Each structure stands twice: as C-alpha cells, then as structure tokens.
Amino acid sequence: MRSKKSLMKGLVVATAAAMVLSGCASGGGSESTADGEPIVVSSVNALSGAGTFPEASEAAQAVFDEYNANGGLNGQPIEYNVFDDKGDPATASQVAREAVENGSVALVGSASAIDCEVNHAFYEDSEILSIQGTGVDPYCFTTPNISPTNTGPYVDTELSLTYGSEVLGLEKICGLLAIAGSTRDAYQGAIDTWSEATGNELVMLDDTLTYETADYTPYVVKIKEAGCDAVYGNMIEPGIVGLLNAAEAQGLDVTFLLLTSGYSEQLAQQVTFTGQGVYTAAEFTPFTDESVSGNEDWAALMDEYGIAKTAFAQGGYLAAMHFIEVLEGIDGDITRESVTEALRGMTTPIESTMTGTPWIFGDGDSHGSNTAGWPVAIMPGETTWSAVADDWIYASGTEQ
Amino acid sequence: MLQGAIAGLAIGGVYAIIAVSMTLMAQLVRVINFSQAAIGMFGAFVSAYLASERVPVPLAIAIGLVVGVAVSVLIGLILARWLPESSISARSAVTVASLLLLVSMSYILFGTRPMNFRAIVSGTAFEVGGVVVSQVTVLMVSLAIVVAAGSQLLLKKTKIGTQLRAISDRPIAAEMLGIPVRMLTLGVWAFSGLVVTVVIMVVAPTQTADAISLSMLVISASAAALLGAFKRLDLALVGGLLLGIIQGAAAQFSALTLIRDWIPLVLIVLFLLWNQRKEVWDEAR
Numbered sequence: 187m188r189s190k191k192s193l194m195k196g197l198v199v200a201t202a203a204a205m206v207l208s209g210c211a212s213g214g215g216s217e218s219t220a221d222g223e224p225i226v227v228s229s230v231n232a233l234s235g236a237g238t239f240p241e242a243s244e245a246a247q248a249v250f251d252e253y254n255a256n257g258g259l260n261g262q263p264i265e266y267n268v269f270d271d272k273g274d275p276a277t278a279s280q281v282a283r284e285a286v287e288n289g290s291v292a293l294v295g296s297a298s299a300i301d302c303e304v305n306h307a308f309y310e311d312s313e314i315l316s317i318q319g320t321g322v323d324p325y326c327f328t329t330p331n332i333s334p335t336n337t338g339p340y341v342d343t344e345l346s347l348t349y350g351s352e353v354l355g356l357e358k359i360c361g362l363l364a365i366a367g368s369t370r371d372a373y374q375g376a377i378d379t380w381s382e383a384t385g386n387e388l389v390m391l392d393d394t395l396t397y398e399t400a401d402y403t404p405y406v407v408k409i410k411e412a413g414c415d416a417v418y419g420n421m422i423e424p425g426i427v428g429l430l431n432a433a434e435a436q437g438l439d440v441t442f443l444l445l446t447s448g449y450s451e452q453l454a455q456q457v458t459f460t461g462q463g464v465y466t467a468a469e470f471t472p473f474t475d476e477s478v479s480g481n482e483d484w485a486a487l488m489d490e491y492g493i494a495k496t497a498f499a500q501g502g503y504l505a506a507m508h509f510i511e512v513l514e515g516i517d518g519d520i521t522r523e524s525v526t527e528a529l530r531g532m533t534t535p536i537e538s539t540m541t542g543t544p545w546i547f548g549d550g551d552s553h554g555s556n557t558a559g560w561p562v563a564i565m566p567g568e569t570t571w572s573a574v575a576d577d578w579i580y581a582s583g584t585e586q
Numbered sequence: 587m588l589q590g591a592i593a594g595l596a597i598g599g600v601y602a603i604i605a606v607s608m609t610l611m612a613q614l615v616r617v618i619n620f621s622q623a624a625i626g627m628f629g630a631f632v633s634a635y636l637a638s639e640r641v642p643v644p645l646a647i648a649i650g651l652v653v654g655v656a657v658s659v660l661i662g663l664i665l666a667r668w669l670p671e672s673s674i675s676a677r678s679a680v681t682v683a684s685l686l687l688l689v690s691m692s693y694i695l696f697g698t699r700p701m702n703f704r705a706i707v708s709g710t711a712f713e714v715g716g717v718v719v720s721q722v723t724v725l726m727v728s729l730a731i732v733v734a735a736g737s738q739l740l741l742k743k744t745k746i747g748t749q750l751r752a753i754s755d756r757p758i759a760a761e762m763l764g765i766p767v768r769m770l771t772l773g774v775w776a777f778s779g780l781v782v783t784v785v786i787m788v789v790a791p792t793q794t795a796d797a798i799s800l801s802m803l804v805i806s807a808s809a810a811a812l813l814g815a816f817k818r819l820d821l822a823l824v825g826g827l828l829l830g831i832i833q834g835a836a837a838q839f840s841a842l843t844l845i846r847d848w849i850p851l852v853l854i855v856l857f858l859l860w861n862q863r864k865e866v867w868d869e870a871r
C-alpha cells in the first residue's frame with residue numbers, strides 16, 4: 187500500500203515537472219479591464235525545433251493584451267492560446283485539433299513552417315479560418331481557409347532576385363535552398379516567374395541544404411567554383427550567420443540576396459562579414475531605417491512588451507490588428523460562424539502603413555494579398571539594415 | 587574538388603583533435619568518452635552566453651574554459667569514485683549519459699536555438715593557385731598536430747608519461763608504488779576538457795552552432811579514432827584529417843552531397859573488415 191502511495195506521489199511530481207518543462211502554460215495576459223465572456227483565439231507556431239518563429243505570436247499576444255486592457259470588445263476580452271508545433275507534423279496536427287476544440291473562433295498570428303501544409307484540410311473541415319502571421323509553406327497561399335499577412339518566401343524570392351538582377355545588375359546568381367516539406371515546387375515556380383519576367387536564369391541551384399545544416403563550407407566552395415557574383419538563399423537567421431561565416435573563411439566576396447526571414451536588427455549586429463552587401467526585400471515596411479515611416483505604433487508596442495523587432499513580429503502584429511478590425515465590424519454574437527462569415531464576406535481590403543498592398547481575406551479559394559517588398563540591405567562595414575530604395579517593389583501581376 | 591578537400595581540412599582538424607583526445611582517454615583512463623565534444627560545446631556555450639551578456643570577451647572565454655575543464659573533471663570523478671574497476675564498456679556507457687545530460691542542460695540554460703558566436707579567428711589565411719586556406723583551417727590542423735605530437739612525446743619521454751602508462755597498464759600496482767593515480771587521472775580529464783573546449787570555441791563560429799550538431803562531432807571523431815583502434819595517436823590524427831578531406835571533397839558532387847554524413851560509418855565498416863581480414867571464422871566471432 188505504502189509503495190503504491192509513493193508511486194502515485196512520484197507520478198504526480200513527474201507529471202507536474204513534465205507540464206512545467208513542456209511549457210503547458212497558455213494564453214492569458216496583463217490585467218484586463220474586460221471581464222465579459224472571453225473570445226477564444228489560438229495560433230500554431232514553431233517555438234522549438236530547428237527553425238523557430240516565436241515573435242509573431244508574441245506580437246499578437248501584445249496586441250490582444252493591450253486591447254483587453256482597454257476594455258476588449260464591449261467588455262469581452264480576447265483569450266489567446268499559443269501552441270508549439272515543434273516543427274513536427276504530428277505535433278502540428280495534434281495542437282491544431284486542440285486549438286480548434288478549445289472553442290477558438292479563429293486562428294490568428296500563427297507562424298510555422300508546416301502548419302498550413304499539415305492542417306489546411308483540417309481547418310477547412312472545421313470551418314475555421316486562419317489569419318497567418320507568418321505563412322511559410324505554399325499551402326498558406328493557395329488554400330481557401332488561410333490568408334497570411336506576409337508576402338511569403340515565394341513572392342519574396344521573386345522580389346529579391348528581381349532586385350538583384352534588374353537593379354543591382356547581378357548576372358551570375360547561384361541559389362541555395364533549404365527545402366522543408368513540399369516547398370520545392372513553390373520555390374521553383376517563383377524562380378521561373380523571375381526568369382520569365384527578366385530573362386535571367388540561375389547559374390546553379392543546390393537544394394540539399396536543410397534547416398539543420400551546420401557547416402556551410404562545402405556550399406560556399408561550390409558557389410565559388412561556379413563563379414557566381416551573387417548568392418540567393420532562403421535560410422533563416424542562424425543559417426545566414428553560418429553562410430556568411432563560411433563565406434568569409436573561404437574568401438567568397440559576393441552579394442547575398444536573402445529573404446525577409448533574415449531581416450532583424452539582431453542579425454545585422456551579429457554578422458561580421460557581409461561580402462558586397464546582404465540584401466532582402468522586406469515583406470513589411472522596413473523598421474531599421476529612420477527615413478522610412480509607418481511602423482511607429484508597432485515599434486512602440488514591441489518596445490513596451492520587450493519583443494524582438496523582426497518581420498515575424500510585424501506579421502503577428504498585423505494579423506491581430508486585422509482580426510480586431512474585422513471583429514469590431516460584426517453585429518451580434520462572436521462565434522466561429524460569425525467570424526468566418528465576416529472574414530469571407532470582406533470586400534474592402536484593410537490598408538496599412540506597414541505593407542505595400544492592403545490585406546483582405548474574402549471569398550477566394552486562395553489568398554495572398556501581400557505581394558510587395560521593400561529592398562533593404564546590410565552594406566559592407568555596417569551593422570544595421572538600411573533601406574536601399576525609397577518605395578515598394580511589386581511582384582509581377584500586382585495591381586497597383 | 588581540391589578546394590572542397592582543402593576546405594574540409596578545417597573540420598578534419600577538429601575531428602583529429604577530438605579523436606586524439608579520445609584515444610588518449612581510452613588508453614590512459616579506460617573510457618571511450620562520447621561526451622567529449624559535448625563538454626567542449628557546453629564550455630563554449632557558457633562563454634558565448636556570457637559574452638552576449640556583455641561580460642568582457644577574454645573573461646568570458648576564460649570562464650568557458652574553466653567550465654569545460656570542470657565538467658570534464660566532474661565526469662572523471664564520478665567514474666573514479668563509483669566505477670573504478672568496471673569494464674571499459676560500462677565506463678563508456680556513463681559518458682553517453684553525460685552526453686545527453688549536457689545537451690539537455692544546454693537546452694534548459696541557453697534554449698534550443700543555435701548560439702550566436704562572435705568569431706575569435708576568421709577570414710582567409712592564404713591562397714595558393716586559387717585555392718583558399720582559411721585561418722581556422724591553419725589553426726585547427728596545427729593544433730591537431732601539436733596535440734598529437736605533444737601527447738606522444740609526453741607519454742614516451744617524460745616521467746609523468748611513464749607514470750600515466752603505468753596507471754593504464756596496472757592501476758593497482760601503480761598506486762602501490764606511490765604514483766598519484768587520482769591526480770594524474772583527473773589531470774587527463776582536465777586536459778581533454780580544455781583541449782575540446784578550445785577547439786569548439788574556434789570552430790563553432792564558422793558554422794550554425796547548435797548543441798546537437800556540435801556534440802555529434804564526436805561521431806566522426808570516433809570514426810577517426812577507430813582508424814588507430816583507439817590506440818595510436820598518429821593514426822587518429824591522420825584519420826581525422828582524412829575524414830574531413832573526404833567529406834569536403836564528396837560534398838562537391840551533387841550526387842554525394844546527401845550521403846556525405848554516411849562517410850564516417852562507411853569508413854568504420856571498411857576499417858573493421860580490413861582489421862579482421864586475417865581472422866579465421868571462429869576467432870573473429
């Protein structure tokens with residue numbers, strides 16, 4: 187009997203420890219003046235694993251905390267549940283079910299490399315819509331129940347390459363791609379769009395990179411041997427540092443054309459080598475250059491909540507802001523049905539000073555309203571990203 | 587391909603140093619230390635963390651080195667205290683546990699994202715006929731040679747070396763003769779902890795520095811050490827450099843890129859086959 191009791195005790199302790207370790211705590215926020223029935227919202231995020239995007243849900247959380255502190259929606263606070271998919275499809279599928287079953291009216295500010303691909307069909311079956319804070323995989327931009335706020339890596343690829351070949355006049359661009367899930371075709375599609383529009387081709391494309399790749403030396407050597415004057419790559423922050431370090435060691439002094447995933451203050455301060463310049467097309471209004479305005483409210487909120495200023499934080503912030511705007515236009519009860527109807531029924535897009543094109547959900551079978559980027563770069567010898575253009579550049583086919 | 591092979595020398599040097607260190611430990615303190623690279627990772631992470639918290643860089647490096655040495659000595663103490671007479675496999679199994687412990691400790695303390703290192707050594711050292719040799723390569727290869735040659739000399743030519751060999755051959759007899767067994771044993775642990783921490787600190791900034799990929803350098807290093815059967819330092823050195831060169835060269839062929847991580851395993855199998863070529867069936871089993 188005694189041993190049984192101590193076994194139970196051990197189990198309880200172990201479970202409690204496991205809950206603490208797995209970060210079971212969710213949602214909630216600062217003191218809320220809204221004490222009505224909460225409106226439940228969730229997001230599915232890559233918070234641990236090889237590639238992480240924690241800032242989007244942090245920023246959305248800050249927006250909701252602020253909204254609740256100001257009374258919420260007529261006294262109804264927004265309860266935000268943040269789930270971690272660990273970059274693992276099985277976990278992503280499981281947490282999406284938890285997110286839907288906890289009574290969420292919508293998914294807002296998710297930032298994950300696999301959420302859309304793994305869960306889009308489930309969201310369609312559950313008739314729940316997602317305003318993705320950072321859409322990464324192609325299903326974020328091609329399915330009926332998901333509308334991201336960001337441009338996404340494919341349009342961003344086109345923008346970055348176009349800027350490189352047309353404005354910087356780079357002729358020999360080599361490509362390095364880390365492929366997660368089924369993203370290969372989407373990247374190829376973007377590269378093909380660039381080729382058709384500009385008549386350029388990549389000299390070499392190596393897609394054997396992974397987000398776990400530690401040593402970039404072999405890739406750098408390959409690029410050097412191919413004689414390229416620029417490298418286009420889709421790696422995220424740690425990978426970019428790895429690439430630049432290897433490039434410095436091997437004397438690869440070229441231009442780097444990257445995606446928004448590398449656009450952060452932290453990265454600019456961290457890198458010691460930038461070749462002929464590290465460029466990207468920022469998916470949202472650049473926040474590192476004082477000559478560009480439009481981010482003031484966002485920047486103030488991020489500073490207040492101590493959230494790292496990254497493009498992911500911009501995406502999460504916008505997702506939450508757009509959601510609140512739609513929410514406030516709803517007459518009657520806030521339910522999954524009424525939110526879905528309101529988002530699907532949108533006919534006027536929401537303008538923002540933080541994007542080049544306005545955002546809309548609407549009725550379509552696919553959504554990707556953000557098709558603009560703002561060229562920014564870390565120039566040699568600098569430790570910050572500065573705007574290298576004074577306006578947006580747009581993907582081919584964008585109505586302006 | 588030549589450029590790839592030369593570029594591979596940097597990581598080859600890392601393999602070689604860890605392999606030499608593992609061989610030393612196998613010989614002198616009877617353990618295949620699987621947590622070797624993890625010890626270095628942990629020390630290096632501590633210093634990178636301190637540097638990011640605005641601790642002056644030289645001080646952060648010094649503290650990281652002390653931590654690397656301390657962790658290594660601690661594992662040595664545990665083995666010396668509780669498993670002094672156990673088989674080499676039992677003692678080595680403990681180091682698998684300490685490997686996992688160090689990786690998860692680094693997750694808890696520093697998070698799962700790769701650590702940001704500022705390079706201590708970076709850039710190109712020299713260029714010969716269009717082939718670039720980086721400073722890290724020069725440093726790693728020379729350090730590997732110095733560690734291997736230095737250890738060899740120490741063991742063969744000095745009194746401490748003789749005592750160390752005595753301990754590894756007949757620990758009890760050595761103790762009865764008044765050789766400070768405990769001190770010397772822990773000294774070996776401290777030395778190996780110091781060497782790998784230095785190595786990881788130099789090499790980590792050249793790549794994406796996450797706990798797992800740094801700790802798993804030990805796999806390739808084991809393959810290299812196996813070339814010398816965990817007995818010969820010179821072969822461990824050659825094995826490490828060779829492995830780096832082969833991996834670097836193989837990575838230049840698209841068809842081989844994805845399987846370059848198999849190379850250590852393939853080498854281990856080939857070595858075992860070669861090693862047992864003269865064995866008759868019954869003895870080889």
